[in-house]
Amino acid sequence: MPLSSIMKKFFRVLWLKKDSYHKRLLTNRKEEIMRFFKIFTLCLIVTSFITTSLWAVETQVTIRAKAHDAKFIGTSMGGVAVTIRDTLTNQLLDQGLITGGTGNTDILLTTPVSRNQQISEGGAAAFTTSLDIDEPTQIEITVAGPLVAGTVASTQSKTVWLIPGHHLDQDGIVFEFYGLVVQAQAPLPNQKVEVGETIQLKAFVTMMCGCPIEKDSLWPSDTFSVAAYIINDAGKSWQIDLPFNGKTGEFSTSWTVKDADIYRVIFSASEDHQNNHGVTYSGFSAK
Secondary structure, eight states: OOHHHHHHHHHHHHHHHHHHHHHHHHHHHHHHHHHHHHHHHHHHHHHHHHHHHHHOEEEEEEEEEEETTSOBOOGGGTOEEEEEEETTTOOEEEEEEEBSBOOOHIIIIISOOOTTOOOOOSSBOBEEEEEEESSOEEEEEEEEEOGGGGGGOEEEEEEEEEOTTOOEEEEEEEEEEOSEEEEEEESOTTEEEOTTOEEEEEEEEEETTOOOOBTTSSSBGGGOEEEEEEEETTSOEEEEEEOBOSSTTEEEEEEEOOSOEEEEEEEEEEEGGGTEEEEEEEEEEEO
């Protein structure tokens, strides 16, 4: 083989090796650059988290629910659901349940309360949380309850400013619940009766906090009026007054069914001098 051909092959092999080396070098550099950007991005995230954690201040929020003309609403009434949101972003900051006792009867009902006096003594029900905020934040607090009231529970909202390190504690934010809890005891929903049958109409009524309605109590039974509104599918309606029957919170009477039909029953209760009212539903069918 001529020398010139040998030299050409030699330089061709040498060039291919050099080209392969540069390609590997370029690939390695690309990988190094990608690793660098991944590490850089991770560092930014960590730095942002650390900075936020350093500036954020734990700020306490206490929320309570109080029945109008009565005591605090807590565990014995199923509690009160709470949600807290940032009003600007609508971000959910926390949620939970107001639980605990009904509070001190003397402070809440029998003795005058002076300005700046804390009323939430005696294990009064509350929901307490700590929120990490790094700037003044307006929050929306929504409460719903008491949960034993089911679908007729009351819902309320307030917007308040939360300042880092300035706690909303002691009494906290107190929601006042107007209304009464009414539960149908007779007839039961979808109860079957006969035409001509005399049925019992009975409702259980209590304050939003569960405080008892009795003849001689702080909530005397003669200050409440309870009624049953009966409406059938034919369009007939009746309003029946339910007197107090002597048992705590119970109001009842009897009524004779005269027509074969399906009936809706609306129980209502009122404490007019305190503007407290409550409603619940039942129904029955007669044939």
